[in-house]
Amino acid sequence: MDFNKVDFYRSYGEYHQLPPSDRTEIAFAGRSNVGKSSLINKIMNRKSLARVSSVPGKTATINFYTLDNIYLVDLPGYGYAKVAKSDKQRWSGLIEGYLHDSRELALIFQLIDMRHAPTADDMQMIDFMIQSEIPFAIVFTKADKLSKREREERMAGFAKEIPYFDEITHIVFSAQTGEGAGEIRDIITELGE
Secondary structure (H helix, E strand, O other): OOHHHEEEEEEEOOHHHOOOOOOEEEEEEEEOOOOHHHHHHHHOOOOOOOOOOOOOOOOOOEEEEEEOOEEEEEOOOEOOOOOOHHHHHHHHHHHHHHHHOOOOEEEEEEEEEOOOOOOHHHHHHHHHHHHHOOOEEEEEEOHHHOOHHHHHHHHHHHHHHOOOHHHOOEEEOOOOOOOOHHHHHHHHHHHHO
C-alpha cells in the first residue's frame, strides 16, 4: 500500500449526503482536539492532507480520503462544549448515522489523549463499539508530552479505566516523533488487502 498516494475524496456535513459504501472503510474517531488530523497527516507522510487546527471542534464534517482500494474516514470530534447546540446535534446525527449505517467498516481507530483518563464521551464510544461489535483499536495520542514514568502511570490507569483493556489492540502514538505510525500503517495495510 502506497501511503504517499492518498487523496482527499470528499466531505459530508449531513448523514443523508453520505455515499453508499462500496469499499473497505477505516475510520478515525475521538474527542475534539485529540489529534486525528495530525495522526492522518503523519501516517500519510503529508503536512496538510487533513487540516490541523488549534481550535477544538474544527472538523465538522466526515472527511473521506482514498488510499488504494479503501477509504480512510475522519469523523468529527465529539465532546467540545463551546459549539452551538444545533451543531452538536448535527455532528451527533452525522456520527451516529455513519456508525449505524451498513458500511464496509473494517476498523475504527479510537483516539484518546494519553495525558488524561478517558472522558465520559470516550467511554461511551468504547462501550458503543463493544456492544455493537465494531472492531476497533485504541491510539493513545500526544505520547511525546509525557515522561517515561508518566506514560507507565497512564497505561496502568487505562488498564483499570477501560473495560477489556488487555483484549484491545492499543498503540502509543506521537505526531511529533512518529512513534506508533508504523504500527498504524501495518494495520491499515493488512485490512486493505
